[in-house]
Amino acid sequence: MAPGDPIxxxxxSVGEAFDxxxxxxxxxxxxxxxxxxxxxxxxxxxxxxxxxxDESPPDAxxxxxxxxxxxxxxxxxxxxxxxxxKNGTALNGTPVRDVPMRLANGxxxxxxxxxxxxxxxxxxxxxxxxxxxxxxxxxxxHDDRGLSPIELTKFPFLVxxxxxxFARYRNDYPHQVNYxxxxxxxxxxxxxxxxxxxxxxxxxxxxxxxxxxxxxxxxKNGDTLAFGGTHFAYRVHLHDExxxxxxxxxxxxxxxxxxxxxxxxxxxxxxxxxxxxxxxxFCIDQSAPADDEVNxxxxxxxxxxxxxxHAGKRGKVALFMTELRKAFAAEDIRAxxxxxxxxxxxxxxxxxxxxxxxxxxxxxxHAKSLMASGDYARAAAFSDEYxxxxxxxxxxxxxxxEAVLKSGVPRWLDALRAGKHADADAILTQMKTLxxxxxxxxxxxxxxGWIGKLERFVMGRGGPDAPIRIYADExxxxxxxxxxxxxxxxxxxxxxxxxxYVPEFRDPYALALSHLRKLQSDxxxxxxxxxxxxxxVAKSLADDDLDAIDAVLKEYAEKYPRLSGLxxxxxxxxxxxxxxxxxxEPSLAPLITALNKADFSTPPFRERLALLNASQLPSPDVxxxxxxxxxxxxxxxxxxxxxxxxxxxxxxxxxxxQKEIAHKQSVAAQFAELQKARGxxxxxxxxxxxxxxxxxxxxxxxxxxxxPDIAALKSRAASxxxxxxxxxxxxxxxxRTNGGxxxxxxxxxxxxxxxxxxxxxxxxxxDTASRGMRILKQVNGDPDKWSALKGDIDNEVDLxxxxxxxLRMVLEPALLQSKLALLKGGxxxxxxxx
Numbered sequence: 001m002a003p004g005d006p007i008x009x010x011x012x013s014v015g016e017a018f019d020x021x022x023x024x025x026x027x028x029x030x031x032x033x034x035x036x037x038x039x040x041x042x043x044x045x046x047x048x049x050x051x052x053x054d055e056s057p058p059d060a061x062x063x064x065x066x067x068x069x070x071x072x073x074x075x076x077x078x079x080x081x082x083x084x085x086k087n088g089t090a091l092n093g094t095p096v097r098d099v100p101m102r103l104a105n106g107x108x109x110x111x112x113x114x115x116x117x118x119x120x121x122x123x124x125x126x127x128x129x130x131x132x133x134x135x136x137x138x139x140x141x142h143d144d145r146g147l148s149p150i151e152l153t154k155f156p157f158l159v160x161x162x163x164x165x166f167a168r169y170r171n172d173y174p175h176q177v178n179y180x181x182x183x184x185x186x187x188x189x190x191x192x193x194x195x196x197x198x199x200x201x202x203x204x205x206x207x208x209x210x211x212x213x214x215x216x217x218x219x220k221n222g223d224t225l226a227f228g229g230t231h232f233a234y235r236v237h238l239h240d241e242x243x244x245x246x247x248x249x250x251x252x253x254x255x256x257x258x259x260x261x262x263x264x265x266x267x268x269x270x271x272x273x274x275x276x277x278x279x280x281x282f283c284i285d286q287s288a289p290a291d292d293e294v295n296x297x298x299x300x301x302x303x304x305x306x307x308x309x310h311a312g313k314r315g316k317v318a319l320f321m322t323e324l325r326k327a328f329a330a331e332d333i334r335a336x337x338x339x340x341x342x343x344x345x346x347x348x349x350x351x352x353x354x355x356x357x358x359x360x361x362x363x364x365x366h367a368k369s370l371m372a373s374g375d376y377a378r379a380a381a382f383s384d385e386y387x388x389x390x391x392x393x394x395x396x397x398x399x400x401x402e403a404v405l406k407s408g409v410p411r412w413l414d415a416l417r418a419g420k421h422a423d424a425d426a427i428l429t430q431m432k433t434l435x436x437x438x439x440x441x442x443x444x445x446x447x448x449g450w451i452g453k454l455e456r457f458v459m460g461r462g463g464p465d466a467p468i469r470i471y472a473d474e475x476x477x478x479x480x481x482x483x484x485x486x487x488x489x490x491x492x493x494x495x496x497x498x499x500x501y502v503p504e505f506r507d508p509y510a511l512a513l514s515h516l517r518k519l520q521s522d523x524x525x526x527x528x529x530x531x532x533x534x535x536x537v538a539k540s541l542a543d544d545d546l547d548a549i550d551a552v553l554k555e556y557a558e559k560y561p562r563l564s565g566l567x568x569x570x571x572x573x574x575x576x577x578x579x580x581x582x583x584x585e586p587s588l589a590p591l592i593t594a595l596n597k598a599d600f601s602t603p604p605f606r607e608r609l610a611l612l613n614a615s616q617l618p619s620p621d622v623x624x625x626x627x628x629x630x631x632x633x634x635x636x637x638x639x640x641x642x643x644x645x646x647x648x649x650x651x652x653x654x655x656x657x658q659k660e661i662a663h664k665q666s667v668a669a670q671f672a673e674l675q676k677a678r679g680x681x682x683x684x685x686x687x688x689x690x691x692x693x694x695x696x697x698x699x700x701x702x703x704x705x706x707x708p709d710i711a712a713l714k715s716r717a718a719s720x721x722x723x724x725x726x727x728x729x730x731x732x733x734x735x736r737t738n739g740g741x742x743x744x745x746x747x748x749x750x751x752x753x754x755x756x757x758x759x760x761x762x763x764x765x766x767d768t769a770s771r772g773m774r775i776l777k778q779v780n781g782d783p784d785k786w787s788a789l790k791g792d793i794d795n796e797v798d799l800x801x802x803x804x805x806x807l808r809m810v811l812e813p814a815l816l817q818s819k820l821a822l823l824k825g826g827x828x829x830x831x832x833x834x
Contacts, residue, residue, distance in 0.1 A: 038122075063111065070282055078102070079278065106489070137150070166180050197216035530563070
């Protein structure tokens with residue numbers, strides 16, 4: 001890059017006139033570098049003899065036809081059209097066939113397999129001299145045929161037998177109209193001057209009596225122009241739109257019986273005031289001309305020229321045959337025999353060469369025959385087999401690519417639409433087998449596999465608007481998007497190529513892109529929200545702030561209605577809360593029970609449980625040994641249970657084990673004393689006191705042992721329960737008289753005596769009420785009488801805990817945990833010693 005050169009050319013804005021720059025793309029290691037081409041006209045010809053290709057290195061343009069392709073600009077868009085060239089034209093790898101294809105900035109166009117350019121749109125250069133508006137009149141050469149002058153003011157103009165300009169003469173001159181092709185020629189402007197180009201018509205276009213070849217010819221004043229023969233023959237008259245003649249070099253010969261004013265009689269002149277479309281002009285008509293569409297007179301000159309060209313060749317062949325006959329007729333018998341032998345060998349050699357040439361072209365003819373008949377599967381198999389030995393044959397590579405896609409993609413689409421994904425995968429595997437030696441199609445088949453994965457995911461979960469399942473869909477969405485975003489433009493080019501070969505792929509392709517955009521939107525909104533939710537849950541777990549998890553789940557349910565699976569997080573949060581509560585119990589039994597029930601399904605809770613297992617929770621060996629403790633205690637074998645507890649390995653759970661040993665020793669001793677006191681006056685009080693010390697869940701053996709006695713002491717037990725409930729009511733009343741625990745006490749920077757006293761009263765009321773209600777249930781008393789009191793106390797405990805949790809962003813974490821510990825609730829209460 002030279003100093004001062006711009007880093008990148010400015011792009012044209014929407015609606016702005018633009019030029020097209022073709023930047024060479026390296027293909028096949030050309031010896032001489034190609035120069036970029038700037039197209040500043042609305043029509044640009046591409047051909048071996050067209051500038052600038054006529055001055056390009058021969059090896060670069062060897063595959064260009066004389067009339068290869070055209071690039072044109074129309075209605076603010078650029079297009080490329082192939083003119084039935086031998087080696088073809090491709091846009092981003094997709095063949096351009098019968099219909100022009102639209103160009104986009106950055107597209108790659110290739111002519112054959114050695115010449116390729118990258119398309120770039122740039123603002124149109126400022127014109128120093130804008131061309132004047134031009135009008136062109138075609139005046140009929142012959143007055144006796146009833147032809148009208150043709151006035152052209154808009155370009156391009158398509159000469160066609162289906163256009164009213166010529167079709168109007170069908171009744172009078174049906175054969176002559178038929179000699180004009182459907183797309184015969186067109187008149188267009190280049191650099192402000194009119195040009196005519198023949199479009200490969202059957203009967204030709206003639207300028208000044210000479211049939212046009214592959215080049216467009218500039219029209220000048222006085223030129224004669226004929227289409228399809230001599231009937232539709234005109235003389236060219238150029239003038240600007242104000243009517244001023246542009247004749248500068250020669251005058252049109254005048255005819256005695258003709259007046260200039262008659263030339264422009266508006267009653268007879270056919271005015272063409274609207275331009276034809278290049279999109280129609282450069283559509284290829286593949287139909288062969290009918291017999292009545294061939295003008296023998298127009299072809300006579302060509303036949304005469306061809307005959308004179310081949311006359312010399314036939315003379316040489318005749319001379320050779322004459323000499324050969326002389327050799328066979330020689331008087332010398334030996335010489336004649338030798339001549340016959342030599343001639344026979346020559347004939348055999350010629351036959352061998354002919355056979356070799358025929359069979360040398362057989363693979364390509366056979367493959368093309370299979371393609372023409374629509375037998376794409378056999379064409380794919382045949383071309384792949386050929387590529388096994390000729391890997392670099394670009395013609396067979398292109399045929400294999402087309403055959404594989406046309407044979408497989410329609411069936412693959414049918415399977416995909418029917419939801420038969422296994423069948424779609426099998427078809428894709430077949431396509432890969434049929435292109436095993438073709439690297440060109442491999443990336444396109446990978447794109448089909450990606451679309452299959454995309455559609456399977458989207459439709460498998462209920463469509464693009466289905467809920468996003470947390471901890472289930474994130475990985476699939478990320479995988480699909482990762483593939484696309486790695487090379488979005490490359491993937492799109494491959495998919496465009498598939499659509500070029502198989503037009504019915506376009507709608508599914510568009511649908512897949514729609515689903516892709518939806519996933520990209522979900523990724524930016526929902527997947528980002530899931531990441532934030534995970535971070536929030538992980539922080540709350542680290543802070544032991546489970547109430548915060550419930551609050552954030554409510555928030556996300558409202559903000560992200562398509563987010564599914566929040567109930568899984570709630571279930572895990574509940575199970576984790578049970579584990580945390582059990583960790584503060586004075587026995588390992590509740591903790592091990594909670595751990596056995598914990599089956600976390602979400603990553604944050606699994607990770608947190610793994611962390612606890614590594615640092616705070618009993619190991620699997622400890623849990624296994626504790627099973628023996630539970631079994632012995634449940635059978636009343638207290639000595640064995642206590643001995644097994646003492647043998648448990650040491651760890652963070654050891655303080656809990658010591659509390660459980662003390663509790664079990666106390667229960668065992670109390671139960672032994674109770675048996676000794678049976679029948680005494682103190683037995684009734686002793687059994688009631690013993691019953692209050694038992695854990696309803698862990699001490700079931702001993703609870704069942706005294707259950708008959710408790711039932712027999714129904715009146716005493718009911719009186720004891722009444723006393724406990726009265727005590728609980730008094731404690732509750734005292735708590736309320738003191739004003740409860742207000743917001744100012746919860747916000748204190750420390751734990752004040754007033755807060756501690758109120759917390760003690762509240763928990764004592766809850767504990768006493770819980771023991772009284774349990775006795776009432778044992779003796780079939782009337783617990784409903786006290787249910788309201790018990791409910792009020794429990795609700796106050798829950799309210800105080802929630803209120804403290806709401807201050808988690810205000811209070812220091814350690815202070816918050818200290819205050820919560822004073823309100824740990826009935827489930828965490830320490831048992832009253834007997």
